[in-house]
Amino acid sequence: MTDDGGSSGILRREFEVLPPGDIRNCMVALSEDEALLSKLFQYRFSSGRGLSGHSFGNLFLTALTHLTGDFARAVALSSEVLASLGRIYPSTSANVTLEAVLANGKKVSGETRISRSTVPIRSISLVPRRCKPLPETLAAISAADLICFGPGSLYTSVIPNLLVEGIVDAIRKSPARKAYFVNLMWQPGETMDYTASDHLAAIHRHSVEGLCDTVVINTRPITGARRRRYAAGRVFPVQNDYPRLAEMNVRVVGRNLLARGDRIRHSPQALAAVAVELAQESRASRLGARGLALSASSVL
Numbered sequence: 001m002t003d004d005g006g007s008s009g010i011l012r013r014e015f016e017v018l019p020p021g022d023i024r025n026c027m028v029a030l031s032e033d034e035a036l037l038s039k040l041f042q043y044r045f046s047s048g049r050g051l052s053g054h055s056f057g058n059l060f061l062t063a064l065t066h067l068t069g070d071f072a073r074a075v076a077l078s079s080e081v082l083a084s085l086g087r088i089y090p091s092t093s094a095n096v097t098l099e100a101v102l103a104n105g106k107k108v109s110g111e112t113r114i115s116r117s118t119v120p121i122r123s124i125s126l127v128p129r130r131c132k133p134l135p136e137t138l139a140a141i142s143a144a145d146l147i148c149f150g151p152g153s154l155y156t157s158v159i160p161n162l163l164v165e166g167i168v169d170a171i172r173k174s175p176a177r178k179a180y181f182v183n184l185m186w187q188p189g190e191t192m193d194y195t196a197s198d199h200l201a202a203i204h205r206h207s208v209e210g211l212c213d214t215v216v217i218n219t220r221p222i223t224g225a226r227r228r229r230y231a232a233g234r235v236f237p238v239q240n241d242y243p244r245l246a247e248m249n250v251r252v253v254g255r256n257l258l259a260r261g262d263r264i265r266h267s268p269q270a271l272a273a274v275a276v277e278l279a280q281e282s283r284a285s286r287l288g289a290r291g292l293a294l295s296a297s298s299v300l
Contacts, residue, residue, distance in 0.1 A: 007054045018071045020061035031082040092132035092159040100124045126163045144176040146279035152180045156219045168207040177282040179214035197244040219254040
């Protein structure tokens with residue numbers, strides 16, 4: 001909800017709506033209709049005064065927000081249009097801006113400017129500092145079997161959600177398993193030279209120690225032409241520093257998560273398989289604990 005670049009940034013400034021871009025991507029990803037409607041929501045205008053650069057889905061969400069007067073309601077209605085398989089909850093409905101303090105002490109405001117910084121990020125925060133979460137978001141966290149963090153931009157996509165008042169406390173109290181899916185590569189402007197444990201430490205530094213109990217890492221070596229292309233830009237794979245992860249007292253789940261293709265990306269199928277496995281384990285654990293509690297109460 002801190003996106004201020006591209007189509008989302010323009011709509012946010014000109015129409016005073018919350019940024020629709022990431023929400024649109026979530027809706028399309030969860031849509032049952034993989035053909036026309038999904039393509040329509042992702043369609044981006046390549047020309048036209050005032051239209052160039054905008055996606056249809058962003059414009060649709062903006063219009064529906066103005067019609068309903070509520071961004072969360074617009075998201076829910078749009079999800080119905082796309083026949084989404086799940087529910088999408090914004091972390092907050094407040095109009096917030098991301099602010100970073102860099103390693104040199106300089107402050108940078110705005111997600112786009114932060115992601116372009118060449119100086120390491122020391123910390124990030126929201127402006128205004130205090131913003132309320134949606135009640136339905138807290139309820140979803142409480143009822144979850146698995147809470148996933150990432151993969152994605154650590155400081156501009158993952159951590160900002162944890163800065164919304166009440167979110168960390170809800171996650172901490174939830175009986176769900178909390179898993180961080182580590183990025184495959186360093187991200188220029190955000191996580192250059194970061195190891196797997198550095199990513200996790202940043203999350204805990206902005207929330208509470210031990211918030212994540214599981215770390216999911218890729219174990220397939222990244223080699224060949226793909227690695228060389230990234231290395232030309234001084235970007236390398238995230239190192240799996242097992243000893244430090246062990247010191248952080250987290251369960252490490254290693255899998256081959258690398259997708260085929262020219263670009264270094266996670267395999268959606270592999271990620272989904274791990275997520276389902278962890279969710280099933282979490283649910284079984286919760287049901288088992290509930291069963292033991294019921295048995296104990298019956299004995300008493």
